[in-house]
Amino acid sequence: MSDYRASQDLIARAETALREGSVARAHGFFRAAAEAQRAFVDRLPAERVRTRSVFGLSAASLLFKADALDEAEALVHELLAKGSLDARSHESLRELLQRIWNEQRGRAAGLPGLGDAFSAVLIGGRVQHGVAPLDVVETVAKTVTSLIRRMGAWCNQEDFAARPAPAVRDIGEAYRALMSEPIYGSYRIDLYLTQVQPSLDLGTPYRPSATPTQIIDSCLRFARLVGQSEDEAVRHEVPDERYRGTLIRLLRQLVPNGADVAEVEIRRPTEPKELAVRLRPAHREPMNSLIKALGPQPARKPGKQPPVLEGLLRAVDLDAGKLRVQRQEGHTDIRISDELHDTIGPMLNRRVVVYVTHGRRRQMPLAHDIDLARQHEPAAG
């Protein structure tokens, strides 16, 4: 049997072992498959560039799957150094190298692995390979972190916290969030969620924390339902209206404006693109409708539309629960409802629209929704 055919059988055996839960056996088969494919590549004549490229990358990927990170790294370097591969395989090898390094760094930091990851891929608009507008990247990174934090709290059945935790790095006590470098090719941010040893709370019965995989599953499932405007399914997925309203607003914050970014793709980095949730400008209006239909309802007279204020968000005081919007006619101080705290951070010093209700005279208006002003955005639909 040729090395190539031997590698195919070994891959099939590795996948069967994985399905049976025998991870160590699967690693052994993947490693053997990698060695067989490498032997196949080594015997190929130099002029068969495409075949060498595809199976060189394949052998390195198999070593990664075998959890042989050092060997995978060495093979990627060797393939890149030889330079006899096609250009697109170079890109894929660099991306694989990034994943290997991320995994190695996580382990060097004492983590059992990088846990699970959530990718946000920025596509189109002013995004180029590895380069994207700074404010967009900052907004996406903060919003994804907030989304995972809130979903983590929901999965762990915590009471809704009006003010998000100040820590950026840690998500509660049980998790750590690690951001990768931008991934080569378009602009992709991977946020790894790793479970760390939870501290024991002796005052309450012990309940295992949700795993990173459960939290990221929940994020992606919820995003998919919101993207499809499945009202009832969204309500069923997160019955608590404050959590639900916050999570939908966070997803809305990821919706691109069409000019800077045409599309935001969210998925696991290891999942195929076709399983991704794709957010486009046309998703904004359906999400606004979802927020109105499924979020907490502000007290106002039936049929009356809430006043809208547009201006520059100049100050935020989350402890006091208020913000200041600068408009042509002067500034306006506004109280904010609990569901808005997670989304406000990236809006500071940017133009926003605030939907308010007015209470008694002399009382500050109450914001029950806030969003970035989208004057350059194409019409929804």
Added chain:
Amino acid sequence: MSHALGGNGSSVLTFEGVAGRHPGLTDEVWDYHHQAACVCLDRHHTPPQSFSVQMDNARESYAVAWVPADTAARRAWANSTDATECGAYGVTIACAERLAGPVVVSRAEQASGADWYVAPCGCGVDENGDPDLDALGVRRFEVSGVDVGPVGARLTEKKRQLLEGQSYLPGIAAVVGFERAIVAMESIPET
């Protein structure tokens, strides 16, 4: 693969002996995907089931016949996502061969997931029978499965994936709708 006519007049398509006609498939690899295909088909149908199979302008109806999966196989493929993905490989490989003739010349691991390569029968392999992706006629084969629901959006995604993918090769995007009993395939030119 039998060419007998099914009960409704369409020709019968079975999964027996497929590996022998595809230089890139070993018996073990084919058995793996064949078993997943049976589990996925069992979810919605009893054999034989008429499937509408289309690629570009060609369209045929086949009476797909299979042996229902046993309990052990169903248990082994309890992960619905994995079963749908691997089952889709099994169904599309058999249907593409029958409708348009390409055979699998190789499967390669990529950074995530696998890529399949197909070529007209007799092409895409070297003198040892190993894959030669530098040969004329080799195409990528991007496959996906949809357990329940329409396949159009997924086919569009697969086409886009081929156009934006890590290869200059032309390709075929293919999606199986298991519940809807449809296989939709479309050719993509070299990028």
